[in-house]
Amino acid sequence: MVDYKKIGLVNTRKMFAKAVDGGYAIPAFNFNNMEQMQAIIMAAVETKSPVIMQVSRGARDYANQTLLRYMAEGAVEYAKELGCKHPEIVLHLDHGDSFETCKSCIDMGFSSVMIDGSSLPYDENVAMTKKVVEYAHQFDVTVEGELGVLAGVEDEVSSAESHYTKPEEVIDFVTKTGVDSLAISIGTSHGAYKFTPEQCTIDPETGRLVPPPLAFDVLEAIEKKLPGFPIVLHGSSSVPQEHVETINTNGGALKAAVGIPEEQLRKASKSAVCKINIDSDSRLAMTAAVRKHLAENPSHFDPRQYLKPARESMKQMYIHKIKNVLGSDNKLIEQ
Ligand SMILES: [Zn+2]
Numbered sequence: 001m002v003d004y005k006k007i008g009l010v011n012t013r014k015m016f017a018k019a020v021d022g023g024y025a026i027p028a029f030n031f032n033n034m035e036q037m038q039a040i041i042m043a044a045v046e047t048k049s050p051v052i053m054q055v056s057r058g059a060r061d062y063a064n065q066t067l068l069r070y071m072a073e074g075a076v077e078y079a080k081e082l083g084c085k086h087p088e089i090v091l092h093l094d095h096g097d098s099f100e101t102c103k104s105c106i107d108m109g110f111s112s113v114m115i116d117g118s119s120l121p122y123d124e125n126v127a128m129t130k131k132v133v134e135y136a137h138q139f140d141v142t143v144e145g146e147l148g149v150l151a152g153v154e155d156e157v158s159s160a161e162s163h164y165t166k167p168e169e170v171i172d173f174v175t176k177t178g179v180d181s182l183a184i185s186i187g188t189s190h191g192a193y194k195f196t197p198e199q200c201t202i203d204p205e206t207g208r209l210v211p212p213p214l215a216f217d218v219l220e221a222i223e224k225k226l227p228g229f230p231i232v233l234h235g236s237s238s239v240p241q242e243h244v245e246t247i248n249t250n251g252g253a254l255k256a257a258v259g260i261p262e263e264q265l266r267k268a269s270k271s272a273v274c275k276i277n278i279d280s281d282s283r284l285a286m287t288a289a290v291r292k293h294l295a296e297n298p299s300h301f302d303p304r305q306y307l308k309p310a311r312e313s314m315k316q317m318y319i320h321k322i323k324n325v326l327g328s329d330n331k332l333i334e335q
Helices: 013-022 034-047 057-063 065-081 099-108 122-137 167-177 216-225 241-249 262-269 280-296 303-326
Strands: 026-030 051-055 089-096 112-115 142-147 151-154 157-159 181-184 231-233 273-278
Touching: 013 026, 013 273, 026 034, 026 089, 026 303, 034 051, 034 065, 034 280, 034 303, 051 065, 057 065, 057 089, 065 089, 065 099, 089 099, 099 112, 099 122, 112 122, 122 142, 122 167, 142 167, 167 181, 167 216, 181 216, 216 231, 216 262, 241 280, 262 273, 262 303, 273 280, 273 303, 280 303
Parallel strands: 026 051, 026 273, 051 089, 089 112, 112 142, 142 181, 181 231, 231 273
Antiparallel strands: 151 157
């Protein structure tokens, strides 16, 4: 049993309370490798932002859960070395699919877990989530549950159709399970292809696809039922078109990739939404930089030559999200 507090991590409780009060959201960035982890920490330190580093099932398969946990421990020390005296870093399990997965992460030093029973019948979701909460809270680990189904594909989490969260269920779910935060479905979705061209309209000026707006009426109804309760948005990448274009002009073949417009996320951040998950944008930032570098430097073969600009590109993207979209800069409890 590893105590996450002893390795310098924090849970989400205080940072979420502060974010709900302050009208901003904490960034939750997925990580799979060292360059992503470095970029996340550099961005968080530079902007004095709390940050959630999250690990999906795909990341555990790719990089190994134990290794990622030690990287998070390293991340705390790295943040201090970069000049942040009191870093607020959460190591979070993204889309835990069973009690056993959540337990193994808690035992290993994760400070927060998500249990995703959203595809189960309601009563089974309640029962599984409650079991995880009872275990996690013994160790002061915070738990995120989910109600409603997001469309799209994210590391083996996939669904063809989305179902908005039903506001009439949220009080019962939160009371029965004891979760610390709740992921809801209001029209965000996983992956880089969040909407089909048919679901979008076309901006006459740029010719780009404009996705349908998020269901802010559902969010408002949920906030009314649960005033001040921390709400989470998954699948909230914006799929920056400059990265898509860089990828496509340097040998890539991304089709009509489209994400959530940043002004919608900015609006959500000011509400009870206090955690926003961003994964695809980091993949796009990395791939665009790697493709561009290799196209311009065909003789390069040292991974450091192309991973360095890739890391820088991710770092700039993270800084942009923190400062210009979520508003979590300068929000550390102890600066
Ligand atoms: Zn997700």
